[in-house]
Amino acid sequence: MAEKQQDWSAIARNPKFVELHRKKTTFLIGWWIFSTVYYFLLPIGAAFAPGLFKIKILGRINIGYLFALSQFFVSWGIAMYYAHVANKDFDRLTRELVDELR
Amino acid sequence: MKRTFIALCLAIFLGSVAYAAESAATPATAAPTSTTSSSPAATTAVMPAATQNTPEANTPAPDRTFKANPMVTIPIFLIIIGVTMAVVVWSAKKTKSAADFYAAGGGITGTQNGWAIAGDYMSAASFLGISGMIALYGYDGFMYSVGWLVAYITVLLIVAEPCRNAGKYTLGDILSFRTEPKPVRAVAALSTVAVSTFYLTAQMVGAGKLMQLLIGIPYKTAIIGVGILMVGYVVFGGMTATTWVQIIKAGLLMSGATLLSILVAAKSGFSPFQFFNDIATSPNIIEHVQKTVLKDPLPMPGFDYGQRFLEPGLFLKAPLDQISLGMALVLGTAGMPHILMRFFTVPTAQAARKSVIVAMFIIGTFYILTTLLGFGAAIHVTPQAVMKVDKGGNMAAMMLAQQMGGDISPFIGDLLLAFLCAVAFATILAVVSGLVLAASAAIAHDIYVNVIKDGHADQHEQVLAARVTSLCVGAIGILIGIAAEKSNVAHLVALAFAVASSGNLPVVVMSLFWRKFNTAGVISGLVVGTVAAIALVMVSPNMTYPKKVAADAQKVITALEKQQADGAVLDAKQTADLAKAKGDYEKNKDGKSLMGLDAPLFPLKNPGIVSIPLGFLAAIIGCLAFPNRRSEEMFDEIYVRQNTGIGMAKAIDH
Numbered sequence: 001m002a003e004k005q006q007d008w009s010a011i012a013r014n015p016k017f018v019e020l021h022r023k024k025t026t027f028l029i030g031w032w033i034f035s036t037v038y039y040f041l042l043p044i045g046a047a048f049a050p051g052l053f054k055i056k057i058l059g060r061i062n063i064g065y066l067f068a069l070s071q072f073f074v075s076w077g078i079a080m081y082y083a084h085v086a087n088k089d090f091d092r093l094t095r096e097l098v099d100e101l102r
Numbered sequence: 103m104k105r106t107f108i109a110l111c112l113a114i115f116l117g118s119v120a121y122a123a124e125s126a127a128t129p130a131t132a133a134p135t136s137t138t139s140s141s142p143a144a145t146t147a148v149m150p151a152a153t154q155n156t157p158e159a160n161t162p163a164p165d166r167t168f169k170a171n172p173m174v175t176i177p178i179f180l181i182i183i184g185v186t187m188a189v190v191v192w193s194a195k196k197t198k199s200a201a202d203f204y205a206a207g208g209g210i211t212g213t214q215n216g217w218a219i220a221g222d223y224m225s226a227a228s229f230l231g232i233s234g235m236i237a238l239y240g241y242d243g244f245m246y247s248v249g250w251l252v253a254y255i256t257v258l259l260i261v262a263e264p265c266r267n268a269g270k271y272t273l274g275d276i277l278s279f280r281t282e283p284k285p286v287r288a289v290a291a292l293s294t295v296a297v298s299t300f301y302l303t304a305q306m307v308g309a310g311k312l313m314q315l316l317i318g319i320p321y322k323t324a325i326i327g328v329g330i331l332m333v334g335y336v337v338f339g340g341m342t343a344t345t346w347v348q349i350i351k352a353g354l355l356m357s358g359a360t361l362l363s364i365l366v367a368a369k370s371g372f373s374p375f376q377f378f379n380d381i382a383t384s385p386n387i388i389e390h391v392q393k394t395v396l397k398d399p400l401p402m403p404g405f406d407y408g409q410r411f412l413e414p415g416l417f418l419k420a421p422l423d424q425i426s427l428g429m430a431l432v433l434g435t436a437g438m439p440h441i442l443m444r445f446f447t448v449p450t451a452q453a454a455r456k457s458v459i460v461a462m463f464i465i466g467t468f469y470i471l472t473t474l475l476g477f478g479a480a481i482h483v484t485p486q487a488v489m490k491v492d493k494g495g496n497m498a499a500m501m502l503a504q505q506m507g508g509d510i511s512p513f514i515g516d517l518l519l520a521f522l523c524a525v526a527f528a529t530i531l532a533v534v535s536g537l538v539l540a541a542s543a544a545i546a547h548d549i550y551v552n553v554i555k556d557g558h559a560d561q562h563e564q565v566l567a568a569r570v571t572s573l574c575v576g577a578i579g580i581l582i583g584i585a586a587e588k589s590n591v592a593h594l595v596a597l598a599f600a601v602a603s604s605g606n607l608p609v610v611v612m613s614l615f616w617r618k619f620n621t622a623g624v625i626s627g628l629v630v631g632t633v634a635a636i637a638l639v640m641v642s643p644n645m646t647y648p649k650k651v652a653a654d655a656q657k658v659i660t661a662l663e664k665q666q667a668d669g670a671v672l673d674a675k676q677t678a679d680l681a682k683a684k685g686d687y688e689k690n691k692d693g694k695s696l697m698g699l700d701a702p703l704f705p706l707k708n709p710g711i712v713s714i715p716l717g718f719l720a721a722i723i724g725c726l727a728f729p730n731r732r733s734e735e736m737f738d739e740i741y742v743r744q745n746t747g748i749g750m751a752k753a754i755d756h
Contacts, residue, residue: 006742006749008736008738008742009738011738011742017742017745028260032259035252036252036256039249039252039428039432040425042245047415047424060379060381062409062413064412072248072251075252075466076462076463079459
């Protein structure tokens with residue numbers, strides 16, 4: 001399949017790869033759990049704490065509306081932050097690893 | 103063998119056209135003339151209900167009062183068809199190898215792919231359905247839309263880049279990497295075809311009904327028209343044409359939504375406070391919430407019905423169902439074969455990452471704009487008028503377009519409506535093309551090339567197989583669309599997401615991240631997840647239960663007969679209702695649901711909350727029960743590949 005036979009388990013043991021894998025796993029799982037929990041607070045909150053959602057904040061705009069709107073910004077925020085970290089850290093580590101193997 | 107296969111496909115295709123043409127010919131002799139002939143009367147009478155704010159009890163035939171002007175709509179449709187056809191001709195020249203056909207030769211940039219993902223994902227249902235839900239039920243519609251964006255966090259963080267690095271054209275490529283390729287590819291292809299078929303059927307039926315409602319084309323003609331275009335795009339242009347159709351559609355959809363939102367916002371002086379105030383103080387919304395939604399015959403003193411429209415709980419009354427749907431969205435989007443396939447069109451993991459982020463901004467902005475459209479329709483078109491045209495509110499955005507433009511001049515109203523119709527049309531084409539391509543790739547690449555031919559097929563044969571398969575899949579899509587006209591398809595979108603989240607996602611994630619994962623795990627996970635999701639939907643409240651229909655009809659009969667007994671004379675509409683209810687009762691009183699049930703066995707409409715854990719569990723148990731050393735040894739390879747892209751399957755085959 002690959003043009004050149006790689007020793008995959010050796011790469012997997014390479015300290016650079018171990019570092020990349022460790023950093024990536026923590027980041028990805030952590031932020032995925034955060035975004036999922038934040039999202040499910042919306043239907044759960046609407047169902048079990050409607051009183052909270054009804055509190056008016058700005059004129060007629062209530063907490064429920066602002067919270068739903070915040071979901072969009074939180075998702076975008078996570079996406080941008082991930083892009084930032086991935087471009088800076090993960091891609092750099094990957095490049096270094098690939099260069100080392102060459 | 104190959105010849106018979108092609109002949110069979112052609113036969114199916116021609117058969118479907120003949121079947122449909124025959125039935126379409128009877129009601130309206132020739133399709134194009136019928137659209138122009140039937141409408142001059144309708145266009146002059148466009149929307150009286152919407153311009154007068156008070157709903158009248160007996161306006162006859164409300165469905166005739168709202169229709170696009172064909173003199174404006176048809177040219178716009180022709181422009182879209184012309185442009186997309188030009189794209190097809192251009193991309194057909196570039197489509198020479200299997201990689202060109204399935205993955206546009208890996209030559210799509212991150213930004214282009216982002217637009218294409220958005221175009222692939224935002225269906226007419228989310229555009230029209232969600233704005234309608236907001237127009238009728240306010241806050242709950244907005245809350246419903248959130249999950250469709252949040253779903254992309256899973257795509258971004260968990261599947262996009264690994265899939266780009268480890269895969270080639272299909273789901274089967276990722277799953278068969280360190281397993282027994284043949285059984286795994288076969289099962290993966292079946293699951294892909296199942297998801298695509300459910301989603302495609304829902305889209306086709308929706309397309310037919312929409313075109314029927316908007317421009318008066320008969321249902322079958324609309325399905326065949328959409329079907330032929332879709333088959334044309336995919337068969338000749340492959341992924342390149344499909345991608346560009348999706349990009350064009352996303353651009354049209356975003357400009358339509360933005361334009362309309364600006365018009366709505368201008369009405370409230372571009373002030374969000376004024377906008378929310380307009381919603382909460384609109385007498386029509388107050389009356390709608392009180393009488394139609396909360397069913398209070400007299401207003402409760404001191405209760406702010408207008409503000410209630412901005413609070414949760416008018417439509418989504420089953421929190422568990424909501425959570426279940428949320429799970430299916432968050433995990434299912436990342437398991438949708440037509441979305442996964444988009445990541446094989448970009449050259450690198452970085453481009454895949456960028457494309458998800460671009461898509462997230464487009465999709466998120468779109469849903470925020472949808473809120474403006476939905477609330478705008480509630481203020482300016484009124485929920486009453488929206489419900490009169492379509493009970494589910496699906497025409498809210500369309501009616502808003504005509505109203506907002508019509509406030510400037512009647513011609514601009516028609517123009518804006520025609521533009522939105524064209525957007526809906528492009529939307530349908532883009533989504534169905536993506537689905538046909540995903541299903542065809544699964545059949546041609548996984549089953550034909552890799553299972554039947556053991557991977558020994560030259561480029562020419564692979565492309566031919568892909569084209570023939572697309573033709574067949576498209577033809578079958580048309581047939582199913584025609585056959586399903588009268589059936590209840592609302593649950594099919596939920597079903598597609600449920601199967602993707604319970605069957606596909608668990609095995610994709612475990613293939614990429616779990617050392618012990620193997621053939622038995624893939625097969626048991628895919629089979630159990632898919633079967634559980636389908637079985638639960640089959641016994642859920644989504645299906646039609648004749649006993650319940652009969653009971654509802656009985657209620658109508660009792661109520662009307664009681665009125666009669668009290669000496670009231672029924673008007674024409676009530677008499678018709680009574681006759682219809684009696685007929686419904688007789689027809690349904692001894693009936694059973696498709697599964698032979700009197701009442702649903704499973705209480706939720708969305709099976710995710712049960713079927714997703716089942717899918718994961720089955721994958722884990724299956725894999726632990728039949729451990730495989732080779733799969734474990736190959737984990738390092740797939741893990742290094744998916745993280746780094748080393749040894750990545752080149753998108754362009756040499």
